[in-house]
Amino acid sequence: MNLLISSATMGLIFVPLALGLFVSYRVYQTLDLTTDGSFGVGVAVVAALLVRGVSPVTATLLGAMAGVLAGAITGIVHTQFRVGALLAGVLTTTALYSVDLFVMGGGNLPLANTESLVKLAERIGQQRFGIPETLTILGTSVSGGSLATLAMMGVLACGLALALTLFLGTDLGLAMRAAGNNPRMAKAVSIDVDRMVIVGLGLANGFIALSGALLAQHEGFANIQMGFGAVVTAVATLMVGEALFGKRPLGRWIAGVVAGSVVFRLLLALAIRAGLHPNALKLVTTVFVLTVLVIPELTRAARRRAMGSGAQHA
Amino acid sequence: MPEIALRLEAVSQVFHPDTPNEVRALDRVDLELARGSFTIVLGTNGSGKSSLLGTIAGSLGPATGRIWLDDQEVTRWPEQRRARLIGRVFQDPFTGTAADLSIAENLILASRRGGSRWLRRAVSPDRRDALRDTVARLGMGLENRLETPIGMLSGGQRQALTVLMATMVHPTLLLLDEHTAALDPRSAEQVVRLTQEVVTAGGLTTLMVTHSLTQAVRLGDRVLIMHRGRLVHDLAEVRGQRLTEDDLLQLFDQLQWGDRLDESAAEMLRQTYV
Numbered sequence: 120m121n122l123l124i125s126s127a128t129m130g131l132i133f134v135p136l137a138l139g140l141f142v143s144y145r146v147y148q149t150l151d152l153t154t155d156g157s158f159g160v161g162v163a164v165v166a167a168l169l170v171r172g173v174s175p176v177t178a179t180l181l182g183a184m185a186g187v188l189a190g191a192i193t194g195i196v197h198t199q200f201r202v203g204a205l206l207a208g209v210l211t212t213t214a215l216y217s218v219d220l221f222v223m224g225g226g227n228l229p230l231a232n233t234e235s236l237v238k239l240a241e242r243i244g245q246q247r248f249g250i251p252e253t254l255t256i257l258g259t260s261v262s263g264g265s266l267a268t269l270a271m272m273g274v275l276a277c278g279l280a281l282a283l284t285l286f287l288g289t290d291l292g293l294a295m296r297a298a299g300n301n302p303r304m305a306k307a308v309s310i311d312v313d314r315m316v317i318v319g320l321g322l323a324n325g326f327i328a329l330s331g332a333l334l335a336q337h338e339g340f341a342n343i344q345m346g347f348g349a350v351v352t353a354v355a356t357l358m359v360g361e362a363l364f365g366k367r368p369l370g371r372w373i374a375g376v377v378a379g380s381v382v383f384r385l386l387l388a389l390a391i392r393a394g395l396h397p398n399a400l401k402l403v404t405t406v407f408v409l410t411v412l413v414i415p416e417l418t419r420a421a422r423r424r425a426m427g428s429g430a431q432h433a
Numbered sequence: 434m435p436e437i438a439l440r441l442e443a444v445s446q447v448f449h450p451d452t453p454n455e456v457r458a459l460d461r462v463d464l465e466l467a468r469g470s471f472t473i474v475l476g477t478n479g480s481g482k483s484s485l486l487g488t489i490a491g492s493l494g495p496a497t498g499r500i501w502l503d504d505q506e507v508t509r510w511p512e513q514r515r516a517r518l519i520g521r522v523f524q525d526p527f528t529g530t531a532a533d534l535s536i537a538e539n540l541i542l543a544s545r546r547g548g549s550r551w552l553r554r555a556v557s558p559d560r561r562d563a564l565r566d567t568v569a570r571l572g573m574g575l576e577n578r579l580e581t582p583i584g585m586l587s588g589g590q591r592q593a594l595t596v597l598m599a600t601m602v603h604p605t606l607l608l609l610d611e612h613t614a615a616l617d618p619r620s621a622e623q624v625v626r627l628t629q630e631v632v633t634a635g636g637l638t639t640l641m642v643t644h645s646l647t648q649a650v651r652l653g654d655r656v657l658i659m660h661r662g663r664l665v666h667d668l669a670e671v672r673g674q675r676l677t678e679d680d681l682l683q684l685f686d687q688l689q690w691g692d693r694l695d696e697s698a699a700e701m702l703r704q705t706y707v
Binding site (some may be wrong): 286288289290291292293294296297300301303304305306307308309310311312367368 | 490492511512513514516517521523528529530531532533534538539541542543545546547549550551552553554555556580582598599
């Protein structure tokens with residue numbers, strides 16, 4: 120039960136990351152490598168602000184804003200200076216590594232003694248909703264605090280997903296989708312594609328940095344490496360979600376992103392429980408992504424071969 | 434309203450300038466299009482027809498010379514800004530629409546051309562109702578498939594929708610770049626008829642590139658013939674003179690005799706059009 124709660128919470132914490140990648144990778148069809156950097160800057164900014172006594176809500180929002188800025192910088196470098204999207208993302212991410220070190224004043228920052236959204240959730244759970252310190256669910260004892268955290272992350276994740284769905288249905292959101300789907304068509308209907316890319320990458324990386332800010336508060340410490348591999352994890356999450364829910368209509372697709380993030384964490388937790396070494400997690404994730412990417416290619420090739428030999432027989 | 438919808442003054446478009454690969458796609462072109470006129474551009478492959486349209490639309494990068502739309506100089510405007518005044522239909526039916534978006538979403542995007550795009554719900558019930566009527570006019574039954582991704586439709590259906598999209602907001606200038614060339618004859622005929630309808634109904638100023646002499650004499654009231662980046666013939670009031678396809682063919686031959694087309698280009702013309 121505790122495993123279920125903790126991995127579901129982790130899954131929900133990573134929902135903004137997945138939503139961010141949904142925007143950059145699915146809406147804009149660009150693999151935005153700013154992802155690792157903006158996740159990290161979210162971690163760094165929130166940690167630096169929390170140890171200085173800034174309120175967790177403000178600190179989290181400013182962490183997300185740092186991500187918006189990072190994404191917009193990548194967008195500007197990409198569209199205005201005509202640097203390839205991959206390189207632009209790597210440049211921003213590399214620069215952010217130094218920024219993070221300056222902001223945090225080092226590679227590690229413990230947050231055990233600072234206020235945080237997680238502690239806030241635990242307090243609200245206790246005081247407003249009367250969740251006891253520990254309670255028993257299905258025979259296992261569960262801490263009330265972890266349930267409160269799960270609830271807060273759940274509300275946050277679903278709220279963000281809903282907001283994104285509604286936003287992509289507005290005139291502005293639709294213009295972004297058109298800019299991502301067919302830039303020539305978008306320009307022909309007077310959409311400023313460059314501006315849409317900058318705003319879109321800003322939005323995506325704002326979400327991603329928010330994930331980083333939440334993770335640092337949940338873990339109780341910040342580490343310069345926390346953003347490493349975020350982009351691959353998020354791609355894997357998207358794939359799980361799409362396998363479960365499909366891609367149409369948009370609302371269902373985005374709901375799948377939320378579900379995919381949670382299911383992915385549950386799968387990882389189960390794999391570790393079944394004996395997978397935690398150090399192998401990134402390797403396993405990468406192999407998973409590669410497999411999902413390669414399988415359709417292989418089946419297409421197999422079908423071509425089958426058709427080719429069929430033609431020979433005829 | 435100014436009587437001249439489009440004016441070009443000494444517009445040149447040179448690719449790879451000052452290199453051995455230099456291509457003079459447009460060579461000091463002067464042109465005025467009267468409001469409400471339907472102008473056809475003919476010419477061989479590589480004569481500069483599509484460069485002319487791309488330069489006017491702003492999608493081909495900076496050109497020299499000056500361009501006015503409705504008496505506003507747009508020479509320095511980027512493509513998306515000129516698109517506020519220009520409706521455009523491309524040769525490839527896949528270019529003018531966003532494949533992953535639904536029919537309704539594509540049309541709504543086009544209906545906001547030149548307008549602001551903020552946080553209003555894009556596909557709202559009242560907008561959808563208005564769309565249903567617009568799409569029903571096509572007679573393709575698409576009004577009941579507004580949620581279908583436009584990528585699932587045939588090229589002809591997509592091109593018909595693109596014609597609607599380009600004209601939903603009244604354009605100062607409608608650019609048609611061989612917009613039926615990639616279609617089967619039946620779909621091409623449907624799209625031509627639709628084009629004729631919307632252009633007449635809206636009194637639109639239209640500039641159309643085509644390879645079809647039939648379309649040229651049927652639709653155009655003025656025919657321009659391009660060769661090597663220059664306008665070598667300007668036949669005004671074609672409709673009044675009842676110009677025939679034979680007349681146009683003869684013109685191509687005359688061009689050859691006039692040494693303004695070389696032998697091979699004339700041969701190419703003949704192969705393309707006959």
